[in-house]
Amino acid sequence: MSVNQIQIHVENIKCGGCEKSIIKGLTSIEGLSHIVIDQEQQMVSVVADESLRETVVSKLRSMGYPEHGSVSGLEAGLTNAKSFVSCAIGRIS
Structure with a gap:
């Protein structure tokens, strides 16, 4: 196990x-710590085992925050819409 x-x-x-x-x-993913969001750079940083990277990417994508350049066309529009919903939930919670 390599934590990075x-x-x-x-x-x-x-x-x-959004943040x-x-x-x-x-935080629902076990094994992550030190979650840091850099809104200006559009960067999400976590401390975790490298084997969890795809789990984190998948979770972010499902919430409307796909890895840069990984979606296009209609899928990009759908992830953008999901991000608006996630953002609204974040504002009221």
């Missing part, structure tokens, strides 16, 4: 609501 800082460049982080939703969503 994993950085994932994502899309659609717009505000503090709250991402943190809440990622």
